[in-house]
Amino acid sequence: MTIAVFASFLLIGMPIGLILASAALTFILTSGNTVLLDSFALQMFNALNNFGLLAIPLFVLIGELMNGSGITQRLIRLASVFIGNLKGGLAYVNLLANMMVASILGSATAQIAMMTQVMVPEMERQGYRRDFSTAVTAFGGLLGPIIPPSIVFVVYAVLAQLAVRDMLVAGIIPGLILTSLFLGTIALLGRKFAYPQAKSLRWRDRLLALRDALPMLTIPAIIIGTIVGGFGSPTEAAALGAFCAALLGLFVTKTLKLSDMGAILLRTGINSALVLFLVAAAGVFSWVLVFGQVPQTVAAWIESVATTPVSFMLLVMLVLLLVGTIIDGIPALIMVVPILLPIATDVYGIDPVHFGVVVSVNLILGLLSPPVGIGLYVAANAANVSPISVIKVSLPFFLVTCVALVLLAVLPQLSLALL
Amino acid sequence: QEREFRLGLITPPVHVWNEEARALGETLSEMSDGRLSVATFPSGQLGSESAMLQQLQTGALDMAWLTTAEVTTRVPDMSALHAPFLVDNIADAARVLRSDEAREILDKLPRATGTVGLCYAMTGMRQLMTKEPVDSAEDLAGMRFRITPAPPIKSFFEMLGAAPAPMPLTQVYDGLANGQIDAIDMDHESIINFGYHDHASHMMETNHHLFGMVALVSGRVWAQLSDEDKALLQEASQTHCDQTIDRFVAEEDGKLAALKEIDGLTISEDMDPAFFGDIVTRWDAEWAEQTPYVQKMRDLVASF
Amino acid sequence: MTIGRILYRISAGLAWVERLMLRCLMLVIATFVLLNVLLRLFGITIAWADELAVYCMIMSGFVGASLMLRARIDPAVLLVHEVVPAPVARGLRMLVSALSAGFGITLFALCWRWFDPAALMQAGFDVPTFEVETFNFIYTDTTPVMAMPAYWFYLIMPWFALTLSVHALANLAEDAGLVARDIDPAGLDLQEAPL
Numbered sequence: 001m002t003i004a005v006f007a008s009f010l011l012i013g014m015p016i017g018l019i020l021a022s023a024a025l026t027f028i029l030t031s032g033n034t035v036l037l038d039s040f041a042l043q044m045f046n047a048l049n050n051f052g053l054l055a056i057p058l059f060v061l062i063g064e065l066m067n068g069s070g071i072t073q074r075l076i077r078l079a080s081v082f083i084g085n086l087k088g089g090l091a092y093v094n095l096l097a098n099m100m101v102a103s104i105l106g107s108a109t110a111q112i113a114m115m116t117q118v119m120v121p122e123m124e125r126q127g128y129r130r131d132f133s134t135a136v137t138a139f140g141g142l143l144g145p146i147i148p149p150s151i152v153f154v155v156y157a158v159l160a161q162l163a164v165r166d167m168l169v170a171g172i173i174p175g176l177i178l179t180s181l182f183l184g185t186i187a188l189l190g191r192k193f194a195y196p197q198a199k200s201l202r203w204r205d206r207l208l209a210l211r212d213a214l215p216m217l218t219i220p221a222i223i224i225g226t227i228v229g230g231f232g233s234p235t236e237a238a239a240l241g242a243f244c245a246a247l248l249g250l251f252v253t254k255t256l257k258l259s260d261m262g263a264i265l266l267r268t269g270i271n272s273a274l275v276l277f278l279v280a281a282a283g284v285f286s287w288v289l290v291f292g293q294v295p296q297t298v299a300a301w302i303e304s305v306a307t308t309p310v311s312f313m314l315l316v317m318l319v320l321l322l323v324g325t326i327i328d329g330i331p332a333l334i335m336v337v338p339i340l341l342p343i344a345t346d347v348y349g350i351d352p353v354h355f356g357v358v359v360s361v362n363l364i365l366g367l368l369s370p371p372v373g374i375g376l377y378v379a380a381n382a383a384n385v386s387p388i389s390v391i392k393v394s395l396p397f398f399l400v401t402c403v404a405l406v407l408l409a410v411l412p413q414l415s416l417a418l419l
Numbered sequence: 420q421e422r423e424f425r426l427g428l429i430t431p432p433v434h435v436w437n438e439e440a441r442a443l444g445e446t447l448s449e450m451s452d453g454r455l456s457v458a459t460f461p462s463g464q465l466g467s468e469s470a471m472l473q474q475l476q477t478g479a480l481d482m483a484w485l486t487t488a489e490v491t492t493r494v495p496d497m498s499a500l501h502a503p504f505l506v507d508n509i510a511d512a513a514r515v516l517r518s519d520e521a522r523e524i525l526d527k528l529p530r531a532t533g534t535v536g537l538c539y540a541m542t543g544m545r546q547l548m549t550k551e552p553v554d555s556a557e558d559l560a561g562m563r564f565r566i567t568p569a570p571p572i573k574s575f576f577e578m579l580g581a582a583p584a585p586m587p588l589t590q591v592y593d594g595l596a597n598g599q600i601d602a603i604d605m606d607h608e609s610i611i612n613f614g615y616h617d618h619a620s621h622m623m624e625t626n627h628h629l630f631g632m633v634a635l636v637s638g639r640v641w642a643q644l645s646d647e648d649k650a651l652l653q654e655a656s657q658t659h660c661d662q663t664i665d666r667f668v669a670e671e672d673g674k675l676a677a678l679k680e681i682d683g684l685t686i687s688e689d690m691d692p693a694f695f696g697d698i699v700t701r702w703d704a705e706w707a708e709q710t711p712y713v714q715k716m717r718d719l720v721a722s723f
Numbered sequence: 724m725t726i727g728r729i730l731y732r733i734s735a736g737l738a739w740v741e742r743l744m745l746r747c748l749m750l751v752i753a754t755f756v757l758l759n760v761l762l763r764l765f766g767i768t769i770a771w772a773d774e775l776a777v778y779c780m781i782m783s784g785f786v787g788a789s790l791m792l793r794a795r796i797d798p799a800v801l802l803v804h805e806v807v808p809a810p811v812a813r814g815l816r817m818l819v820s821a822l823s824a825g826f827g828i829t830l831f832a833l834c835w836r837w838f839d840p841a842a843l844m845q846a847g848f849d850v851p852t853f854e855v856e857t858f859n860f861i862y863t864d865t866t867p868v869m870a871m872p873a874y875w876f877y878l879i880m881p882w883f884a885l886t887l888s889v890h891a892l893a894n895l896a897e898d899a900g901l902v903a904r905d906i907d908p909a910g911l912d913l914q915e916a917p918l
């Protein structure tokens with residue numbers, strides 16, 4: 001019944017947040033466990049009661065302020081100066097920008113929403129197709145929760161009682177592998193999409209771009225410096241970055257006016273609510289499933305089917321890909337890790353850190369798995385483009401990531417080498 | 420009729436609490452010839468401790484093993500268990516938790532929290548860990564201490580002149596790494612599990628308060644149980660509360676020894692409460708106004 | 724005034740309030756997180772700043788979701804809408820709006836049970852009596868750091884349920900042709916028109 005509600009609501013185009021919440025209600029009613037109804041609204045509220053999520057509105061705010069101040073354009077122009085002559089230069093710049101942000105943001109959904117708004121208009125302006133630009137940005141956003149620091153990895157470390165540092169370090173090589181695979185994919189896709197060639201710049205123009213962008217570099221410098229230099233949490237780094245972006249916009253580029261602030265705050269609120277409401281709905285949905293012991297049932301089934309560690313890993317990956325399509329990384333982790341981890345370590349002898357890397361990457365990839373991955377819709381929505389065309393263009397990226405995932409699953413060294 | 424109790428915990432499956440909670444299910448099943456059983460929900464799957472307390476109130480959750488700190492907000496008497504330097508070793512902490520005085524506090528739970536408290540256990544004694552060395556109590560002034568959000572713990576650190584910063588356990592490691600906090604209030608088990616010494620290399624073995632657990636049953640659920648089932652549940656829970664306490668008492672020295680093996684971690688052993696000045700007097704003066712159990716607990720420990 | 728017009732007006736009024744709320748919440752979040760990190764330079768920590776910011780973020784999630792529903796920009800799988808003939812798509816939109824309103828009304832009913840104003844009144848607004856009779860401790864829940872009554876923040880849930888229902892019904896009325904739809908009914912002034 002719950003599955004029927006879920007599928008039919010999905011088909012008729014219900015907002016995904018409301019689908020998750022309605023499916024939770026249906027599950028409660030059909031399982032006869034109506035006592036859960038009295039905690040329903042509170043659980044939705046509690047799902048957002050998490051300091052880590054606070055980074056989302058603040059990073060969206062940075063994005064809005066940077067756009068409003070013309071800072072983004074100047075930074076991208078600077079990046080283009082270095083790879084500008086390359087065909088498809090801005091697509092690579094996009095990935096590198098995502099990788100840079102990757103070292104800051106912990107949520108793939110948040111990163112996708114933010115980067116799409118920053119990068120896609122710029123790529124389109126230079127002549128890239130909007131669906132291609134959106135796909136590149138969405139998969140670039142996959143790097144966010146893998147390259148440290150990653151909130152997803154921190155949550156896993158806590159669930160599995162591992163040192164957080166170990167999990168974060170374990171993400172470095174997988175993050176680099178994915179980045180290089182994506183760069184390669186862009187290069188290959190160049191045969192199909194005629195990437196625009198950025199104009200060859202004269203040295204004078206390059207210097208001008210550098211001069212314009214140099215003060216703007218204080219924003220990433222402040223953000224990364226705050227985190228690496230040990231001065232604050234990612235959330236606080238974001239607040240400092242936003243403050244800095246506002247100052248630059250008001251006093252240096254002078255394209256930002258105080259009277260714009262109301263509109264900027266409103267857009268920030270809407271774009272972060274896009275992610276937050278999904279987290280709330282997924283929170284109440286997974287809470288209901290946990291009560292119904294659905295994850296346990298799935299685990300029992302897995303144990304009966306998989307006979308070797310490798311077949312177990314592959315099966316887990318398939319299941320997680322499905323779970324990940326509708327449930328964001330953190331709620332999904334909270335749902336499955338306590339069930340799957342003991343099986344993985346006790347029955348199949350898998351290293352918990354290695355398992356954590358595979359599970360996390362897997363769930364995050366689920367966000368972008370066609371045709372229902374929420375991340376695809378978040379990106380399509382933010383870029384104002386049809387999800388179908390984004391799905392089509394992003395297929396090569398999806399396949400490449402699947403290959404990387406299988407490699408990560410069968411080669412524990414990739415996760416454990418740096419420990 | 421058959422009944423499966425849903426029991427929620429904040430700790431991960433490998434934690435002693437979870438092992439004992441699962442064992443509780445087996446014991447209960449044996450005692451009732453398979454009629455009663457327990458399904459555990461570890462790692463805060465059902466939410467934070469305060470969320471689980473709310474679910475006990477609505478009856479969504481049947482049972483939960485929560486820290487006594489969580490209950491202090493609603494039951495001021497429970498704060499007496501967190502009195503600073505109440506006991507100086509874990510064996511005495513066990514005696515406090517098994518005392519009649521502590522058990523009396525459980526009588527306040529139904530009215531104040533909508534839950535029934537069956538028994539106490541613990542997760543060891545709390546120690547202080549700092550990034551910078553501490554030579555005198557004055558060095559603690561201004562330090563940002565991560566604490567478990569509970570009024571008695573908060574006032575202890577405020578009285579030391581520190582800035583208490585409540586923060587979920589998930590953020591503590593990074594909080595230390597990125598300088599959001601300078602120090603933590605933590606037990607051996609968690610220090611070992613999470614490796615906080617990577618970023619806070621000075622530990623003071625203070626045993627400054629015991630960190631208790633209380634086994635709770637939803638008041639709504641309790642009211643529906645037969646007297647026979649209530650007795651079964653009470654007895655089985657008591658057995659595993661006691662086993663939890665025994666395990667922590669037995670393993671505490673081994674954990675300290677393991678911490679001493681760690682390179683780069685400086686441990687000041689057997690810290691004297693006098694190092695912290697008249698903190699006990701001041702804390703007792705403030706909290707004695709809120710609950711008579713502060714004095715009762717001090718008298719109890721004096722009698723050991 | 725027709726029913727469509729009435730819904731349109733109420734929805735517009737609520738959206739105005741929600742936009743104001745959302746701007747204020749964002750401002751509070753940014754200000755207090757920033758203040759806390761800047762004051763740390765001087766060794767000052769505002770213990771409650773993070774908690775206040777988190778509660779504002781929670782509320783913003785629901786306020787924003789309600790506005791997104793009115794503007795029809797919340798993420799949804801619209802594959803079917805794109806392939807069916809226009810009248811069928813309009814029917815689907817009406818179905819979605821009706822179901823969304825149904826969800827909002829259900830959530831409001833659940834919130835009513837949760838806050839239980841009837842039982843509170845019966846208990847003569849005496850909270851301890853209310854708690855003993857209902858096992859409902861909502862009115863004595865406090866936030867961990869600020870120790871503020873938590874139900875002030877919980878009120879966002881019935882408010883969300885209410886505004887969501889009204890916005891969904893206004894969308895339904897517009898699809899049914901009872902009233903014309905604006906280009907930007909939620910007043911979000913996004914640079915590009917929503918899908």
Ligand code: NA
Nearest residue numbers: 102144147149
């Ligand atoms: Na990251």
Ligand code: NA
Nearest residue numbers: 324328329363
């Ligand atoms: Na996911």
